[in-house]
Amino acid sequence: MTETEFQSFEDTARPEQGPPRLAALRAAMDAEGLDGFLVPRADMYQGEYVAPRDDRLAWLTGFTGSAGWCVALHDTAGVFVDGRYRVQVKAQVAPEFTPVDWPETSLSEWIGRELPQGGRVGFDPWLMSVEGLRKLEAGLDGVVLDRCENLVDRVWDDQPEAPMGPLRTHPDDLAGRSAEDKIAALADELGDARAAVLTLPDSVAWLLNVRGSDIPRNPVPHATAILHADGRVTLFVAAAKLDGLDAPLPDVVDVAAPDDFAGALASLEGPVRIDPASCPVAVADILSDAGSKIVEAADPCLLPKARKTEAELAGARAAHLRDAAAMVRFLSWLDAQAPGSFTEIDVVRRLEAERRATDALREISFETISGTGPHGAIVHYRVTEATDARVEDGHLLLVDSGGQYADGTTDITRTIAIGAPGETERADFTRVLRGMIAISRLRWPAGLAGRDLDAAARIPLWEAGCDYAHGTGHGVGAYLSVHEGPQRLARTGTVPFEPGMIVSNEPGLYREGQYGIRIENLVAVRDAPALQGATRKDMLSFETLTSVPIDRRLIVPEMLTPAERDWLDAYHATCAARLAEGLDDEARAWLEQATAPL
Structure with missing residues (x-):
């Protein structure tokens, strides 16, 4: 290992x-x-x-x-x-x-x-x-x-230094649009504003088709920018970070030092657009003190960034297939281990090794959650040398992980039976699975937001007097942040879903001190396939991007409806068809068993 x-x-x-x-x-x-x-x-x-x-x-x-x-x-x-x-x-x-x-x-x-x-x-x-x-x-x-x-x-006497990670060029063929095209389009949409202030690192990275390395797990830079209505951008970033670029920034981009940001804000003329949800108070203070009229509106990058291009969706599909093969090799290895012979840290190390074996992994997209037994009930558990527990017979093991690849960002959770699961655990797992399937099968009229869909995942849990204290899903970037707005599949999600948006689908159930269950796939919003006799044409649905089997040992088949069973069998058949090639004999045999019809 x-x-x-x-x-x-x-x-x-x-x-x-x-x-x-x-x-x-x-x-x-x-x-x-x-x-x-x-x-x-x-x-x-x-x-x-x-x-x-x-x-x-x-x-x-x-x-x-x-x-x-x-x-x-x-x-x-x-x-x-x-x-x-x-x-x-x-x-x-x-x-x-x-x-x-x-x-x-x-x-x-x-x-x-x-x-x-x-x-x-x-x-x-x-x-x-x-x-x-x-x-x-x-x-x-x-x-x-x-x-x-x-x-x-x-x-804070020993406060670390500010990060100075280099920028990296994000190719236009993966982005699907050039930086010049994005800049021109957004500048045209500023309306009466003469400039827009960008402070979110992933907005700056997306707009300029660059990626950074200042934040662990997230390929974004510490940088700010001002988008001007005349189609120019002023980028405030340490000059040393530019040395890693494979191609020069567009001619319409002017580079300035971070220390020049406040002065540039004070010198802006005409109405200036800020996003009150993300703009620091200090920026608004500088603009106000300089006499600038402030226009409040959403960061102009948010929605275009969330609506993935066809190139970004193709990259996401490729990244998820690559990642799924690594997951299958990992799950095959896991099932071959004797209960009690390995620990939570062993799980993290093996899974990361399988992802790195793809020769395409740039980073993990967040620190892997590997929680066995009671640790699985800690929603964002982080295993340490002090907490590392053996994965014992009868435990449920919750593994939430993801990878950062040049063509896409992945995020997947699987809950795995170690040894023989109990009946209560199986019933709980099946309720969570029913919620995940409900989201996967949804069709809905265009214009609805996460708050309108979130309950579909919770109804099987509510029927048993259970719930979970997190959203059902978050947006995901294209080789960007694994948590991306503005869309959310949650009670707090107010931004309507649009084709191209990627979100997670991850209901859960947590019994403190006993175990936790979560099942997560990533899905992409798409136009729903036409139905004969439909009275509405503007319907949306989800395309499932993740292709990793769900643990059949934890499912109570009698609790599933025929439509739910059909969805699961079709999903597993798709996993088998997509992944069989390229696996070694041991992993292929495991996949065949794991994707057998229920």
Whole structure:
């Protein structure tokens, strides 16, 4: 077995370091005359993932999840986490920090309760979005939010340096559109705005057909840009990062140093477009102070980026077939292991080795979740050397993983029976499977969004008094971020689905302290095949991109409807047909058994 290249198993959470760091932060608050300070899981680029330098929430609290806040007050410190992390946070923070269920309890509600007489709470305006500040201020009464320098940075003595990963050219034949074409098209759509400010790294990467390496697992650069209505772009990026490009940037792109960003904002003339959901407060402040009229609208890259081109969809299909073959080799190996003879880390290493054996893997798309037994109930569990558990007989093993390939990004979850599964586990698994199949089979009128479809995956679970505390699916990029907006298959998804969008389909069921179940395929939105007698022509459906068998040992056939059984058998037949060539004899024999009709 080859050593892992991309994933480490160091336990980065240090609960014991939280209290002295919190004390240092409170001393800095005292020096500024503040009653509190806000610490988000965010950087100035407002993306979901952050570089080690910007991982302030983890440094202060020990909590390593991908979303959350800490509100540090003098007498208490709340750590706000959503449903994915409610088990994880308990093990990662010291008693001096209080976990808060968020968004059920909002930051403003909690601050108002903890500071009933009012007070001053500081925040870094580069780390708060315009929309976020607006919502927070609207819920506060008597509490003043003060812009200030980042107090965590002031007390973080060994803060890492800013990342300086090189850019890489993303070929036009994989993108399906040239950067010049994208720039011209978006410039024409700015309306009255004379410029649009882009701060999301994946928007900059998509627009310019480049990829970066500043964020682990995500091929995006730390860079900002200004798209001008005359069809020019000013890119603010460290010059050293350009050395990795195979081709020059388009002639319409001017390169400037990151330190020039604020000055360039102040010099803009005419209305300037910002996306309040992702634009830092500091950017809006600079524009306002310079007298610019601000126009609020969505980042102009979001929807075009989400609507994959035919070239990007072809790349996604190729990447998923390559990835599926690696998964089948991994699952074949897994079934050959004696229960108790391997651990969660062994699983991660073997799966990564199979992906690297494709000779096409650029990175993993996120740290592999390998959770056996009770660890499977931790939605975003990260195995470490300290938590590494043996995969025992009777366990359910949940493996959520993905790869970054030049032609596409993959994300797949499979829950696997180790030994003989129990009847309760099989019934739970079948309910989750029914929800996944329901989404896979959906047809719906154009114009509907994730909030309109999400319930279809939950009905089999609701019927048993169960649910899951995460969305059913997230958008996925084209060799970009594995979590991509604006579309979501979730109760919070308000952006209508359009052909070309890729989303995950991943219902789950988690019994804390026992096991977790999740089944995930990636699907692409497409025009639905015509039906005879249909009264609506503008119907959409999903194309399933993932081609990996689902563990038949965990299915209770009697719980499936005939239509569900037909879908599963057809899906498995497709997996067998797509993957049989190129596998070795052992993996091919495993595939034949795993895809047999139910």
